[in-house]
Amino acid sequence: MNVKEYISSGIIESYVMGMATDVERHEFEAVCAQYPEIAEARNAFELALEEQLLTSTSQPPVHLKQLIEGKVLSTAVDIDVANVEPDEIQVRRIGPWKWLAAASIILLAATAFWAITTNNKYIELQAAHNNLQNQLQQSTAQLDTLKQEASLLQKPGIMMATMKGTSDPGIYATIYWDTTSANKDVYLMVNNLPETTSDKQYQLWALLNGQPIDLGMIEARQQRLLLRMKNVQSAEAFAITLEPKGGSATPTSAPLVLGKL
Amino acid sequence: MSTKITYREQDLVISLRNKDNQAFGYLYDHYSGALYGVIRQIVGELELSNDVLQETFVNIWRKIDSYDETKGRLFTWMLNIARNAAIDKTRSKGFQQTQRQQPLEDGEVLQASVRPGIDDYGLKKVLLRLKDEHRQLIDLSYYQGFTHEQIAKALHMPLGTVKTRIRTALTQLRALLS
Numbered sequence: 001m002n003v004k005e006y007i008s009s010g011i012i013e014s015y016v017m018g019m020a021t022d023v024e025r026h027e028f029e030a031v032c033a034q035y036p037e038i039a040e041a042r043n044a045f046e047l048a049l050e051e052q053l054l055t056s057t058s059q060p061p062v063h064l065k066q067l068i069e070g071k072v073l074s075t076a077v078d079i080d081v082a083n084v085e086p087d088e089i090q091v092r093r094i095g096p097w098k099w100l101a102a103a104s105i106i107l108l109a110a111t112a113f114w115a116i117t118t119n120n121k122y123i124e125l126q127a128a129h130n131n132l133q134n135q136l137q138q139s140t141a142q143l144d145t146l147k148q149e150a151s152l153l154q155k156p157g158i159m160m161a162t163m164k165g166t167s168d169p170g171i172y173a174t175i176y177w178d179t180t181s182a183n184k185d186v187y188l189m190v191n192n193l194p195e196t197t198s199d200k201q202y203q204l205w206a207l208l209n210g211q212p213i214d215l216g217m218i219e220a221r222q223q224r225l226l227l228r229m230k231n232v233q234s235a236e237a238f239a240i241t242l243e244p245k246g247g248s249a250t251p252t253s254a255p256l257v258l259g260k261l
Numbered sequence: 262m263s264t265k266i267t268y269r270e271q272d273l274v275i276s277l278r279n280k281d282n283q284a285f286g287y288l289y290d291h292y293s294g295a296l297y298g299v300i301r302q303i304v305g306e307l308e309l310s311n312d313v314l315q316e317t318f319v320n321i322w323r324k325i326d327s328y329d330e331t332k333g334r335l336f337t338w339m340l341n342i343a344r345n346a347a348i349d350k351t352r353s354k355g356f357q358q359t360q361r362q363q364p365l366e367d368g369e370v371l372q373a374s375v376r377p378g379i380d381d382y383g384l385k386k387v388l389l390r391l392k393d394e395h396r397q398l399i400d401l402s403y404y405q406g407f408t409h410e411q412i413a414k415a416l417h418m419p420l421g422t423v424k425t426r427i428r429t430a431l432t433q434l435r436a437l438l439s
Contacts, residue, residue, distance in 0.1 A: 010428025013435055016333065018341040019402055019427075029332060042333065048438040049384070050295075050336045056382040057294030058301050060314055065289055068315050072285060072322045 006031070007041045016046055149226045152176065152187065163238055163259035173257055175238045176226060186215055186229040193220045193256070196242065203243045205251060206235035217247050236261060270335050277325045285322060292336065293318070296343040298383040303347035303404050304356075305379065313350050317343040348406035387437050395430035402427055 014020045015028045032039040094102075152158065157180030165171035171194065176187040188204060196202065204215040215229040218240065239255035268276065268287055276284030297314050304310045320342050328338050350356055380389075388396050401407050401415075409427065413420040 008432060010431040013431035014428065016337055017403055017431070018344055019431075033331070044439070045435055046334045046337045048435065049340075050334065052387060052438055053295040053298065053336075053340070053383050054292075056298070056386055058298035058379075058382060059294045060297040061311065064311055064314060065293070068289065068318045069282075069285065071315060071319055073282065 161259040163257035183231045187226040203247045206232040207237040300347045316346045
């Protein structure tokens with residue numbers, strides 16, 4: 001290769017000024033690496049061009065420096081990210097339909113979770129609701145009973161007889177006799193009666209002309225305030241005796257409590 | 262120039278690669294005038310030239326790692342970035358609408374007229390000393406970025422002749438510079 005001829009061919013200037021084709025450029029770079037003279041000639045032209053351009057310039061507007069420096073500094077972060085990302089993180093391009101599918105699955109899972117949770121909550125709430133409704137019904141029924149009992153106690157024509165313990169004054173019960181009603185209803189309030197053994201029961205009697213009239217059986221412990229007993233048209237006194245379970249036709253023991261009208 | 266520090270080119274490149282802001286300031290102070298001159302001679306219009314200078318320095322800062330010292334000087338590398346950005350700007354739709362720049366077509370050749378304040382410094386100042394036919398070829402190929410094939414077609418010249426004349430013009434330019 002004739003180096004001198006090559007140097008004066010114009011390829012150096014063409015290369016340095018960016019006017020060479022890709023083929024010419026690659027060839028020139030290879031030749032430069034091989035022939036220091038050619039690289040030297042290239043460097044000389046570069047310096048000559050640089051000197052001419054640096055000494056005969058057109059200064060840009062002063063404000064541009066600040067603008068450009070601001071722009072450059074703000075790109076510093078981008079560069080770091082751009083340089084690091086491809087090495088350390090494998091980013092895969094995902095097609096829009098895949099995003100859509102992924103979003104749908106997430107939405108479906110979220111909806112299912114929501115539905116199950118909501119259904120469980122609904123079941124719990126329904127149980128709690130039923131429970132409350134039952135309690136309310138019971139309370140309402142109890143309240144109604146109490147109201148009826150209270151109105152009965154307040155009724156003007158009602159006769160009251162306290163049956164006191166014949167041996168123990170702490171044992172007693174009260175008779176409320178609605179003499180104004182057509183049936184002359186008898187009610188009993190158990191204030192304090194001792195527990196009975198399982199084979200015994202208390203029995204209420206009305207006494208008329210020395211004769212006992214059966215008014216029904218009583219448990220020692222009562223939920224209700226007033227117990228509705230059998231009716232009696234007239235009576236002089238009331239008494240309770242302890243009888244064998246099921247009751248007796250006539251009292252078999254002495255009265256536990258006794259009250260005269 | 263406010264910066265007192267001067268850099269040897271090798272050190273400047275290293276500092277730029279380390280994203281040293283002070284080095285960038287030096288680079289701008291030292292080279293912006295030369296690069297802006299070339300950009301203006303290609304683009305012409307002031308605002309667009311400012312845009313191109315900005316793009317050029319952003320690209321220099323971003324691509325400094327790809328600069329290869331064995332292939333040429335830093336300034337040569339930067340000059341080519343500036344020239345390419347400027348030519349790209351003249352090819353943009355907006356530029357062609359405002360500047361009414363015609364694509365190079367058969368038989369239609371823009372005369373290499375001298376624009377005062379734009380063509381009387383830098384490389385163009387040297388080119389004025391070339392023969393008109395040589396200056397026109399440098400203008401079309403270097404400043405307007407047309408390929409040899411495009412120029413041959415427009416000037417009704419064989420491709421070989423265009424290549425030879427451009428090479429001749431370039432060697433004459435080197436002679437004028439040295």
